[in-house]
Amino acid sequence: MDRLLISGGARLNGHVPISGAKNAALPILASTLLADSPMRVCNVPHLRDVTTTIELLGRMGVEITVDERMQLEVDPRPIREFAASYELVKTMRASILVLGPMLARYGRADVSLPGGCAIGARPVNLHVAGLQAMGADIVIEDGYIKARADRLHGARLVLDTVTVTGTENLLMAAALARGETLIENAAREPEVVDLADCLMSMGAQIEGAGTDTITVQGVETLSGSRYRVLPDRIETGTYLVAGAVTGGKVRATGTRPDNLDAVLAKLEECGAKITTGEDWIELDMEGRRPAAVNLRTAPYPGFPTDMQAQFTALNAIAEGVGTITETVFENRFMHVLEMQRMGADIKLEGNTAISEGVPSLMAAPVMATDLRASASLVLAGLVAEGDTVIERIYHIDRGYEQIEEKLGQLGAGIRRITG
Ligand code: EPZ
Numbered sequence: 001m002d003r004l005l006i007s008g009g010a011r012l013n014g015h016v017p018i019s020g021a022k023n024a025a026l027p028i029l030a031s032t033l034l035a036d037s038p039m040r041v042c043n044v045p046h047l048r049d050v051t052t053t054i055e056l057l058g059r060m061g062v063e064i065t066v067d068e069r070m071q072l073e074v075d076p077r078p079i080r081e082f083a084a085s086y087e088l089v090k091t092m093r094a095s096i097l098v099l100g101p102m103l104a105r106y107g108r109a110d111v112s113l114p115g116g117c118a119i120g121a122r123p124v125n126l127h128v129a130g131l132q133a134m135g136a137d138i139v140i141e142d143g144y145i146k147a148r149a150d151r152l153h154g155a156r157l158v159l160d161t162v163t164v165t166g167t168e169n170l171l172m173a174a175a176l177a178r179g180e181t182l183i184e185n186a187a188r189e190p191e192v193v194d195l196a197d198c199l200m201s202m203g204a205q206i207e208g209a210g211t212d213t214i215t216v217q218g219v220e221t222l223s224g225s226r227y228r229v230l231p232d233r234i235e236t237g238t239y240l241v242a243g244a245v246t247g248g249k250v251r252a253t254g255t256r257p258d259n260l261d262a263v264l265a266k267l268e269e270c271g272a273k274i275t276t277g278e279d280w281i282e283l284d285m286e287g288r289r290p291a292a293v294n295l296r297t298a299p300y301p302g303f304p305t306d307m308q309a310q311f312t313a314l315n316a317i318a319e320g321v322g323t324i325t326e327t328v329f330e331n332r333f334m335h336v337l338e339m340q341r342m343g344a345d346i347k348l349e350g351n352t353a354i355s356e357g358v359p360s361l362m363a364a365p366v367m368a369t370d371l372r373a374s375a376s377l378v379l380a381g382l383v384a385e386g387d388t389v390i391e392r393i394y395h396i397d398r399g400y401e402q403i404e405e406k407l408g409q410l411g412a413g414i415r416r417i418t419g
Helices: 022-034 048-060 093-106 125-133 164-175 190-201 233-245 261-269 305-317 334-341 371-382 403-409
Strands: 003-007 013-017 039-042 063-066 072-075 108-112 137-141 144-148 156-158 180-184 205-207 213-217 226-228 249-253 273-276 280-284 321-325 345-349 352-356 365-367 387-391 413-417
Touching: 003 371, 013 403, 022 039, 022 048, 022 072, 022 093, 022 164, 022 190, 048 063, 048 093, 093 108, 093 125, 093 144, 093 164, 125 137, 125 164, 164 180, 164 190, 164 213, 190 205, 190 226, 233 249, 233 261, 233 280, 233 305, 233 371, 233 403, 261 273, 305 321, 305 334, 305 345, 305 352, 305 371, 334 345, 334 365, 334 371, 365 371, 371 387, 371 403, 371 413, 403 413
Parallel strands: 013 249, 039 226, 156 180, 365 387
Antiparallel strands: 003 387, 003 413, 039 072, 063 072, 108 144, 137 144, 180 213, 205 213, 249 280, 273 280, 321 352, 345 352
């Protein structure tokens, strides 16, 4: 199993190119199932979750070719299997995103229940209930969601909880359903908007993406188009925090400065100087130690839960006391236990982490437990005295393209130990 070795102490400085957004690429690749002709998807990040999705679609019979720049040609016409097996779904919960499009386009879908994961139970009841409201017959047996529908019809869907992939599944299903669908209490994440923009490029009729009420007029067919995935705002935020914790100056390039307001506000609150341009964001910490911040995670446009672990690392070495409350997932503080082993002074009280910042952490062998927790351990390693070794870094490879190359370009002492 690969490990990462990080020699702490370097102040990061320089430019870091941002890849396409994982959480937009996954639903957009699933949406190709809706098309009657080939799709071209550009700016797809080279990540484990993307290769898993390519394998999932390939097993269904979809033809996918990938060029050297990760531009994908996807032809759904040879599809012959309408299922997503547990063997693949257990490695990537987002496989659930093929349920809506497969059902809407082909009238059938057998998709394994994703099961829980490290950060929570993560049920998919709202996905299922929404599809049933649109006329699907769904039976859950042997751990599979078995869905059938001659043709889905529009419905007024009010989601009990804001769910990103739930909104995305129902949006894709509604695009080909008969009549009008209203999705209320919809997720407003930029990745939902990117999916909606992609669907509209295929001929879908959608209004209100990015607000809490999305209206879809179903159409008869959708055709393949060319679409470029938006840049990854969480990858962007992660590298800006790397600059903040090391007192450095980091410019994220090829990104979007307009979908990180809550994160940039907290970075300014911790003392960073933030400047932005058309497609870049620069953080300058001017060699200073960040001040601790208080935050609560919330659905977009609130502070993103996917940036919580990174700010827990920032608070661990910041000046003063900071509190972080996680409101989206029930078990998303596992990185705290590993940081405590590195000398962090963090107390967990329910869904809140209270930290008294320490000037620096001590290197230690630590273990990644989930994607963003592993990124936060990399950040902790950057400011720890000595060499930190992170085990189970396959979690990182799910969501960060070439993390050691990108951090190395910024001056970090980091290398991958294989085997
Ligand atoms: C998406 O997960 C992201 N994944 C997650 O990113 C992200 O953390 C999360 O949204 C929140 O922003 C992808 O987009 C592939 P939810 P998702 O459904 O859609 C409850 C990462 O690090 N819920 O918005 O699975 C659920 O339990 C990953 O890149 C139900 O109760 O999250 C949770 O408490 C991690 N019933 C809350 O909603 C449902 O049917 C939000 O979950 C669905 C969700």
